[in-house]
Amino acid sequence: MSKLNKDILFLIFEELQNNSKFLFSCLMVNRIWCETVIPILWRNPWCYSINYHKKFSLYSILTSYLSNDIKEFLTKKGIQISGQSLAF
Numbered sequence: 001m002s003k004l005n006k007d008i009l010f011l012i013f014e015e016l017q018n019n020s021k022f023l024f025s026c027l028m029v030n031r032i033w034c035e036t037v038i039p040i041l042w043r044n045p046w047c048y049s050i051n052y053h054k055k056f057s058l059y060s061i062l063t064s065y066l067s068n069d070i071k072e073f074l075t076k077k078g079i080q081i082s083g084q085s086l087a088f
Contacts, residue, residue: 009036017043 004012009032016022017040026037063071063081071081 003032006032006036009033010040013037013040020047 013023013026013036023037023041026033027041028034063074066074066081074081
């Protein structure tokens with residue numbers, strides 16, 4: 001099976017950027033597809049978060065990338081930070 005170039009995949013995903021169900025399913029195909037579709041999803045991440053649980057999951061992902069200093073500062077201010085690690 002031939003592989004599509006990342007640039008071609010990106011152009012295809014760009015055309016389908018309003019189809020969130022399709023974009024989220026692309027995350028599970030393989031690492032290349034996931035890495036290609038993530039920038040499109042992250043342009044406006046809150047539009048895909050429909051309910052509280054999904055918004056909290058996105059919040060957890062965002063906070064997992066903060067530096068330890070910022071996490072410590074936020075924790076001292078009473079803001080809960082998830083200690084969850086991500087796959088890649």
